[in-house]
Amino acid sequence: MERYLKIHSGDNVAVALTDLNENDRFEIDGNDVQLVQDIPVKHKFTLNAMNEGDTICMYGVPVGKLTTGLPAGSMLTVENTRHVAAPYHIGKQEYRYQPPEVDNYTDRTFQGYHRKDGQVGTANYWLFIPLVFCQNRNLKVLQEALETELGFRRENPYKLQVRELAGKFQGRTQEGTNTVEKNKVFPNVDGIKFLIHEGGCGGTRQDTQLLVNLLAGYIRHPNVAGATVLSLGCQHAQIAMLEEALGQTGEELGKPLLFFEQQQYSSEHTMLNEIIHDTFEGLRKANNCRRTSAPLSKLTLGLECGGSDGFSGISANPLIGVVADRINALKGKSILSEFPELCGVEQDLIDRCTTRETAGKFVRLMRNYETRAQEVGSGFDMNPSPGNIRDGLITDAIKSAGAATKGGRSPISDVLDYGEYATRKGLNLLCTPGNDVESTTGLAGAGANIILFSTGLGTPTGNPVCPVVKISSNSMLPEKINDIIDFDAGRLFSESKSQKELADELMELIIAVASGEKQTCAQKLQQDDFIPWKRGISL
Incomplete structure (x- = not known):
């Protein structure tokens, strides 16, 4: 098993895939990196010496700035790092995209x-x-x-x-007291x-x-x-x-x-x-x-994450993105929610919008949301929860860069406000809070007939009308809480499964759930969560 991961060639930090020890040495991109402290699994460490004010990059985008100088091999924490997000603007819509190969699924159906x-x-x-x-x-x-x-x-x-x-x-005595359903x-x-x-x-x-x-x-x-x-x-x-x-x-x-x-x-x-x-x-x-029988083009996938950890953005979320791209290539729909968790990757999303009008609506909704949050003394930088931070997601931009991978790389066909219904094929963006239930409530209200929900820490969230497939980012979670997890994406690391193998397995699970052949854990538990979002600030 690999012990660390550098996600993008332009990154200056890496993620610990297992607990690392002080003085461990690695050769990364030709450079010798020696850890100056223990690095817990899922946390990030610097690949070179950095000064106060230097920008931290992950996924190829800025995700924070250092508040103090750090030597190479140091762990990022809330004490030495603050949130920062790249600026964004509407430019020319010239996104080039090669859809994935889906010949194996063109004739597949669900019931x-x-x-x-x-x-x-x-x-x-x-x-x-x-x-x-x-x-x-x-x-x-x-x-x-x-x-x-x-x-x-x-x-x-x-x-x-x-x-x-x-x-x-x-x-x-209790004889005969049990009831029969x-x-x-x-x-x-x-x-x-x-x-x-x-x-x-x-x-x-x-x-x-x-x-x-x-x-x-x-x-x-x-x-x-x-x-x-x-x-x-x-x-x-x-x-x-x-x-x-x-x-x-x-x-x-x-x-x-x-x-x-x-x-x-x-x-x-x-x-x-x-x-x-x-x-x-x-x-x-x-x-x-x-x-x-119905073609897979009739599927609309809601894309959600909750109880995220430091592996969510490198295992479960990218896997969901691969599957979403496949469904979009088959002329189905996918819906990416949680606008506070798109902070820092706005420019990439803008560039992927198919029309300038669509990009403009996204910018307007994002800026209005951020403004309302700031008016009540909050902001997207306050989005990570204590559980997120303990597991390595120490800034909103780190969390967002990983969360956005659920949307794959498909062009963005439409942008929806909360309460609007998805009608265009392909990837849609839906303005929801990061709050799990308010977001899944909105995804179902927008027409998602299956929700793919990644989690690293565990959450029982379900929905009254839409099956919610819970996808674990790590293999420890389904062993620990086996009654709420439907799929283990952590096998990317624990079993060295390829992303393609896992995507093929997840597609089969989706078809089985869509056909009523399998119930999700949330369905078995009758977890019917429904909380409409009020327009007040909820991150």
């Missing part, structure tokens, strides 16, 4: 749910959507009734444990999902419109067969706003859409009875959907 608008789902869900937080209690009542009686709720193992402990405390009444419906949130009224009108646009994206999503929408009646987020954001009726979408406004009913009981009756009929229609 998906074909929708009237031409999209193909990787799952078949029914949605319950509240337009305002006032309906959350009603949703919870409906959730308990529908999931339990229609066979969508799995027995909670901790409920049985509590039952046993309570029985022992009260001197009761019901068979699914609608076997072709993968689940009923409830998008509980805290918005829809009381905030700014901008937040309300953003929420409505996002909810419209979930209704439009190819993994959704139909939806039940609950409204109070007097809130900011009106039914008419949702219908306008959709721009299509349920009939045009080919999906049953059911709307209920509580202030139009004589009692809550009356409304809930009608909701259950009408939704049951909608579920009968959704159950008529069957998986049939």
Whole structure:
């Protein structure tokens, strides 16, 4: 196994691939480098003596400046390094790109749910959507009734444990107390999902419109067969706003859409009875959907990272980028999110935009976001979390340069604001925070029907309607937390697997998940995370 990695020929630091010891010596690009201190795995060390104010380069771009002079073989830390990012501007759009060879996949298919608008789902869900937080209690009542009686709720193992402990405390025997889960009444419906949130009224009108646009994206999503929408009646987020954001009726979408406004009913009981009756009929229609063959061009990959470590940008993220390039070459879509984690690589992304207008929208969204962060005393430089820093991501630019590799090298066909839906083939950029759940919530709302999520430290994040494939950047993580990781990209180092071998394996996993042949760990855990982003500052 290699002990260090210099990522780009223009870099002046390297990454420790294993724990390195003081006085270890390496010949790097013809130069003798002796470490002056222990370097923990995933951390960076200087390749030559550097002065205070010198620029640190990784991935071929500036990622920081030294706040003190360092000899060669020194570790970068938050004490000796500060964030810096390269300036950017809109120039001529002359990006040249050679798509990857995808002949092995041109005739490959997955088994998906074909929708009237031409999209193909990787799952078949029914949605319950509240337009305002006032309906959350009603949703919870409906959730308990529908999931339990229609066979969508799995027995909670901790409920049985509590039952046993309570029985022992009260001197009761536990024979016959275990319950048997019901068979699914609608076997072709993968689940009923409830998008509980805290918005829809009381905030700014901008937040309300953003929420409505996002909810419209979930209704439009190819993994959704139909939806039940609950409204109070007097809130900011009106039914008419949702219908306008959709721009299509349920009939045009080919999906049953059911709307209920509580202030139009004589009692809550009356409304809930009608909701259950009408939704049951909608579920009968959704159950008529069957998986049939679809080309890989019908896949839309969401590209996400969270709980990143010092290996994320050299194993898992570049691997995701290779797979995204393949899907784009097959005329599918990919969506790269988390704008705070594109800080420092803006120029490369601008140069890859297919039109000047697209580049201009990206610059506008990035600068507006950074300005809002600075107005509240923050900034992109504050993005790395304590976990990131402990594992070697000590500046936002280091984190960003590695995070951006998830987007591969494809040209950028479109730039989307939060709540906008992806319609153009190829790579799309989506303005989201770096916050995992706010970002994955936005990716699904933009139409991603599978999300590829890299992690180095581990996170259980999932999504109500979109399978989330968790990809570990290192091989220690799946051994440590084996119930949340779907794929080990760390085998690039631990088993000396080639990137092509791993990309081929990941493609097969994606096809299996898209076809319903495999469930992701997040699906097995029923990890349905849904947090809409408010326009306030969230990094």
